[in-house]
Amino acid sequence: MSKSVAIVIGNPLVNMELPYPSDEGLQGVELILDDAEAILAEGASEKGFSGFAAGDWVSYTLLAKQGACSPLGDHAALRAAMSDSSLKQPRFVVLEEGADVPAVVSVLNPPLLIRKGLDERYVEYLEDVSLAVNQLRKVLPEEDRVVVEEVVDGDGFSLYGFVSEDGFQLAGMVELEWYSGRGQYPMGLQCPAEMSEALRVDLIREAQEIVSLLDEFRGHLRMDFVVRDDVPYIKTIDPCIISSWMPVDLLGLSGAYPLWKNVLRFAAGEPYLSADEKTYRAAVLRWVSAGSGEVASVMGVDVAEKIEGVTCVRMRIQPGDRLRHAVDMRERDRVGYVVAEGDTIGEARAIAHRAADAIRIETNIVIESTEFK
Known part of the structure; x- marks a missing residue:
């Protein structure tokens, strides 16, 4: 084992359902279910580990701020970076502190997503934007900027994979089933995703271009796309952590890439496992x-x-x-x-x-x- 790493979990909702493996290939990884901030404050060496890796967003945010992992989650920065690329994305505005919200968002067509950090709100009318912005600013860190973007109607897909020195390697694709009422958010996920080969090629190409914009990021990613008229629009880019809101073993159930094992193996410096050659369910x-x-x-x-x-x-x-x-x-x-x-x-x-x-x-x-x- 090249290094001994602790996977830190700070979210009590996921502590009891992590698919933590016990096979010999991961003996150097230990799961810590405790207050992430207190653990990280003590440092890795005091705990006897060569490093920590994030198991959930609480820990990831803290690690990123300490420089222990690549920061990813500033939606405003990501949108700005992609504006100079060939990637398609929804029309958006960034709300700076003190901005005249109604005036700034008046250039957009509702419905809209109000996004700050890792959270978002869906609004149908421009006059409701100010309330949604104030709600997010109350519950999320001040340094996170607010992004308001138009909702793109279409089919939803998530790409899972990892980024190394060799670029992006696809782990699997998941199709999203949208909530049938108001708002654009998934109420169902299915794997493998049903799509044409041409769309699959386009999504992988988009993912590779996104990775080229992420500088020194290394690790697992989830990229959410909305496809309208066969054109992919990038919606979200998140580091894929083992307590993701989507159980990461969904891909494994269908016989796809063993993602959750590789998240841990990546942290421990171990080689990746490839997908099994079999007929996927x-x-x-x-x-x-x-x-x-x-x-x-x-x-x-x-x-x-x-x-x-x-x-x-x-x-x-x-x-x-x-x-x-x-x-x-x-x-x-x-x-x-x-x-x-x-x-x-x-x-x-x-x-x-x-x-x-x-x-x-x-x-x-x-x-x-x-x-x-």
């Missing part, structure tokens, strides 16, 4: 939806688990928890999901939808009292 993930309010009951989980083809049912809520609308990215991740597999995408999707529909979440309306003085 289809795998589909479907988020469970719930109304906003206080959770009264969660029913049907046992029914969903018994459905043939269901490989995973994961619920993260319990009676008494309070839920916001699923358009909130972190809220959607928190409720739960099901994963199913089948011989075809259609079969796996039908199983996943059936399992998700079997789960019933009852919520009570919560009225916040306001005291006037």
